[in-house]
Amino acid sequence: MPSARPRKLAKVPFVELADGRLQGVVSSGSDIGRVYVSSIEAGTYAFACSTNNNRPCGGANGWFCNHIRALIGEAVLQYGGERVARYLKVEVSGDEADAGAVIHAMTSTRPAQGDRSAAAQVFSRFLRHLAYLELVPATAPLPEMQWFPTTRAVA
Template sequence: MSEWERSSTARVVAPARPRRLAKVPFVELADGRLQGVVSSGSDIARVYVSSVVAGSYAFACSTNNNRPCGGARGAYCNHIRALISEAVLQFGPERVARYLKAETGGDEGPSAQSIAHAMSSTRPPQGDAAAAAPVFSRFLRHLSYLELAPVTTPLPEMQWFPPTRAVA
């Protein structure tokens, strides 16, 4: 184990399985929601910001221009279903079900389909799309890191990481 792995306090969880980044480039379990960015199936320049609130399963889906998703009228749209599927690939089905408080039942354990079914069977309310702006902003910030040249010097916005050795 390297020095930084022993001294780091931020644990990085490896993906459960490889994800399809072209369809869902950004997914996170944060702020009491499963949320992320989902690519449009019809327009390469359009993305949707989708979210599902843990426990109540209230959902929201809108474009990056804050236009509501046409498919999210009273039920989960394909963007939210894709978000759930990719979250299961990224974090594992048990963690996603536990985070969302989804009772999936069954002996074989939760799956993306059983999680979506358990949540949609409660007739979830349409949620507030207010979460879209911060989620999309975090996604854009993650994209900006891809444009940086590889360097070993610290990045100013990453200063919140603890130092690797005690400072006197």
């Protein structure tokens, strides 16, 4: 599915709506070698943010940190505000479904810190996506993608 609008991958290289969460990887603003794995649960808005080494984010002390805010902003660019709001079960009107409105609606409920246990799975999926970028372009099938249906008839 194409992005709702083009986005820059330097700050938030990976964002997905999966497993009942908005989750992704956000680059550190201060250390080029560090990334944060951030997530927000749909419905409860419980959030988690930690480094790729599972150290808690210093900015997520009861409120959304800058990593969470950046993740929401990029998700709105990737999927559109209405889809992100619907997935997270945030009540905003369709014409107001921008990142600011989604963040405001969630923070007005005072979300709690969530469980960081999903960070390893999210980071692993991000690394798997990066591995595809290192492949030499070819038309041969990839073994791990064999389960995708083909469009041509098999004789």
